[in-house]
Amino acid sequence: MLVSISIVGEDDNLNGPSTEAVALEEIKRWLREEKQNLHARLEDKYLLTFLRGCHFDLEKTKTKMINYYTMKKDEVVWYRKRDPSLDEIQELVKLGVYVPLRELYQNHLVVIIRTGAHDPKKHTQDNVFRTGQMLTDIITFLEYDCSTIDGIIAIFDMKGVTVWHAKPLTPSVVKRSVFGWTNYLLPPDQFEFVNAPFYLNVMINLFKSCMSEEMKRKVRVHKGLESFHKVFDKTILPVEYGGNGESLSSLILYWNEKLLSYRDWLLEDEKYRAE
Structure with missing residues (x-):
């Protein structure tokens, strides 16, 4: 029982x-x-x-x-060939498509997802997701396991997003990504969309249409950083986001080194799955 x-x-x-x-x-x-x-x-x-x-x-x-x-x-394309030394993964990590902060915020893990940082004509959306899942796994299981108690704050930086970034995000892909957030170890606690001009509302609403009512209530959209700073303490944010924390370049270098150091663990972890 x-x-x-x-x-x-x-x-x-x-x-x-x-x-x-x-x-x-x-x-x-x-x-x-x-x-x-x-x-x-x-x-x-x-x-x-x-x-x-x-x-x-x-x-x-x-x-x-x-x-x-x-x-x-x-989700084979997300959870197979998780070799951080692969060229396509290294390019995405160094571009900063997925940048965790090193400092927890009220025991929450904070991740900046830079949706417009990659070249959509060169990098597939599945590889972007795979890179993010690899980084989140090593943080959750190996670095900050205490963060699973209070969950994650996801900051989606929409700066630089073009129609080519939006094109691969079909309803089925969006549904898969929302399913991934819902069923991952870290329960999503906040979704903060920043640098989001009004014409991106269609994309954001597509994501919201796949969310539960509870998850929708966790979504906030900010056109710029001014309104974002009113709801999020900027003391730990990178300087590029008007904060006093570590720079994006420093964070990217740190997490890339961490990712490469856990290469053997990531490859070995592929075998753990439902049969």
Whole structure:
């Protein structure tokens, strides 16, 4: 029978096993039963990432794991050949299509997604997604696992977006990307669209049409940075966004080095998926 377990303090379980230990044992027992259908990582470090993200609710954790590993099976172009040394991946990383901040904001992971940074005639949208998923995986599982508790703030910088960037974003592609956000480890907490001129409303509305009502309420659109600064503390933002934080070039260099250092892990991780 599935049960829900709430997070408790260290002193609440002096005479028995901790919530963490009980939850880990239940998830491991369930995975042993599901071993023919779900080839998942079994180390405590990775299981705790899912449990924290679901606030130790076991039923939600199991659903999240099924959806995540099923997505890894179905979205072949995102979760195969995840070699960060490949030329097409290196080009996208160095262009800064997906730039996480190194500092958490109120325990949220903050990622700047620069939708107009790449050349859509040269780089496929699937490779853009694949690059973002690789970076998010190493951050979530290996660098900032605590960020799964409060989720992610996604800043979509629409500067430089052209009709050629929008053309590959068919309704089916948008639906897949929204499904990916929904079923990923980090629950999306805010979607901030910045530098978004009015003619991009069609693209933004296409994304919103694929979102749940709850997710739609997390979307905010800003024509410029002035209104954005009113709702987001700019102290950790890169200087290119009117903040006092680390520059984009420095962040891109840092995360590219991290990505390359985890090459073996990324390639080995491809085998973990639903069967």
